[in-house]
Amino acid sequence: MKAENKHAKIIVAATKVFAKKGFFTARISDIAKEAKVADGTIYLYFNNKYDILLSVFQEEIGRIIEKTTRLLEQEEDPEQMLVIYASQHLLAMKKNRHLAEVIQIELRQPNKLIKEYRDTAFSKYTGIIAEIIKKGQASKVFRPDIKPALAARLFFGALDEVSRVWNSSLETHYSVHEVTDQLLTVFLRGVFHPVDEPQLLRKKSTE
Amino acid sequence: MKAENKHAKIIVAATKVFAKKGFFTARISDIAKEAKVADGTIYLYFNNKYDILLSVFQEEIGRIIEKTTRLLEQEEDPEQMLVIYASQHLLAMKKNRHLAEVIQIELRQPNKLIKEYRDTAFSKYTGIIAEIIKKGQASKVFRPDIKPALAARLFFGALDEVSRVWNSSLETHYSVHEVTDQLLTVFLRGVFHPVDEPQLLRKKSTE
Amino acid sequence: MKAENKHAKIIVAATKVFAKKGFFTARISDIAKEAKVADGTIYLYFNNKYDILLSVFQEEIGRIIEKTTRLLEQEEDPEQMLVIYASQHLLAMKKNRHLAEVIQIELRQPNKLIKEYRDTAFSKYTGIIAEIIKKGQASKVFRPDIKPALAARLFFGALDEVSRVWNSSLETHYSVHEVTDQLLTVFLRGVFHPVDEPQLLRKKSTE
Amino acid sequence: MKAENKHAKIIVAATKVFAKKGFFTARISDIAKEAKVADGTIYLYFNNKYDILLSVFQEEIGRIIEKTTRLLEQEEDPEQMLVIYASQHLLAMKKNRHLAEVIQIELRQPNKLIKEYRDTAFSKYTGIIAEIIKKGQASKVFRPDIKPALAARLFFGALDEVSRVWNSSLETHYSVHEVTDQLLTVFLRGVFHPVDEPQLLRKKSTE
DNA sequence: CATGAATGAGCGTTCATTCAT
């Protein structure tokens, strides 16, 4: 249990330090100090500096993927599935703002191991979006002229970018619901003004 | 003129090397070798390693900003302005794939100078999007319930993410027009199936 | 008694590990694992890493010195004394091949404590050789033009070197008797061919 | 030429430092200070710490091997060949006392690369001795009952051991000639007193 | 006595930067 604690403490500390200074600028001693352990202790739990970063990804994102996957299994409606996906992601990012930074910055590194993680475990997570879109197209809810893979990238790119609003000093007042709503509104209906009566009505009724 | 050449050669080489290895993993000697100059020569044109990265941003992105700004001045229609913005950005990224990588990865660094650039010059570039959206809302073309700043982030996040399709080995076949079209379709009209009678009915039933 | 066991187990394990990896490359944890005790346990029996090495010398070589000394006390003939010295040393080295390695490698270290051991206890052991030579010269059996100290070094250098034949994968077939014989033949009579009658006769009579 | 100098300076400094402190206890900064260069400079000429040690062996011993080999080519008499071998070795060791220490201590390391060197280049050097002995046996000058490989080890072990007399504070007064003479006398004729007339005569005639 | 998790001093090595040529 004690060991369990140290491992977790180091992960949390590393996430914080990586977020603040970036992986390369972060020193092992920074992480150790933040975790209140000796430098050497870190090497009892991790093989090297990169292993810490990978563990942050695997464990922290792993938890998000797991929860999101579980919630999505109970939902059939593609629109609602996107709502769940986005809100879960934003919720997690708001709760763990450091992780949001780390995902944005470090997950893109052209490092071999990071790339490998991105191309396997993480791509499963983003791949979910494409699946939802395909499902929506199959049930004729979503436009058939949208390319699922491309739209998934658009969606995740947007989601990833807005997930950092809570790290910005200016925009912290947003609620998860608010951001999810804006993202989904744009993604589902677009920014064009709903011009005709039926649209206006429908729109009102959905809000 | 010769100096001019060296400066440009180093910028090009640095962009390539940064894209491939990342800023921190890239060595000055890598850039020097790529630019076919001596290590020391780099310091005749740049103050330090970060200065090279900043120059890449300022000059390469500066050129894009300039051109985009110029083209946008000749356009009044908000929809068309977004088309121009997106297609210009994607065109530039397709032409200079290394730059696309560098923007995605290095521009997010929590480094003081990078942050400063991001918060000043670069935020003017992304700020253009918010302006266009406001303009569209003023002329009642865009929905009034969209928050310009948030929507701008969504838009840029999506644009930034898809701008790397040409770096992916699998998706290089997309044309700029195609990607712009997908992005704009989603952003302007959403992924929901276009609403003619039969659809409206079905759609209502699913909501 | 149990403690006695642990002490001895650690000495044996350390000798093995030092022989295989060398003193500096050997880790305390290697020795602990080999001795099947915990790392910390080693420090209940030894002050530090160097103390283990010194103990290996003092105890293992001490035993050899003791036995050799005892046997030599019962012998008067200088030639036979050299035979005893060499055969005892080789016998011990063949029995404990790890110790042979450790003596060859680690006893030469320019470390203060090792040096001290080498200059006191161990030099008594090699000093025996010089004493035997002097005795042989006194009784006119050995040539008077031989310098005892130098000859002792020659003898021990040769003995030390050949004592490792059993660690070499190629030469393990030698018997202790065989090696002793070769060493003594050379040392006592030299490699020159015994050309004339008297030599041949004398040689036979000494065997 | 300047580079040539640095390389040589580092080799000399490293030999000195290795001799004094031993390979493992020696610090790169010790060598750098001794060579009057910066720590980093060492890595312009050598790949790592072990590479320095191997270079010491290859270059310094290489020179000795070369010279000895050259001199031996001009000699036919086995006895004289041994004289040349021993005197050349001792001469080199007296000139470069640090090298004598390094050979004695570090060449025996159970390190993979060192072992490789010992088993190839260096074993050629010691192998020369066995060749000389075989030659002496073929021409009936040396006893036929001596095993060349074993005798070579005896010879080199003795030579190696006495080669350090000049490092000992007590025995520095010996001349190379004196030590060579003692070694060869013992090795060729043994320590036994030359007892009868014919021996005395033969001995004189060979000198 | 025994354990092994925790410590932190210490070193090999890298690489941005300088400067004599």
Place this chain on the structure above:
DNA sequence: TATGAATGAACGCTCATTCAT
């Protein structure tokens, strides 16, 4: 201007040693 050899500060990591259990 251009070079690239030289510099030395800085850091990841190891491992002998300690000590709470």
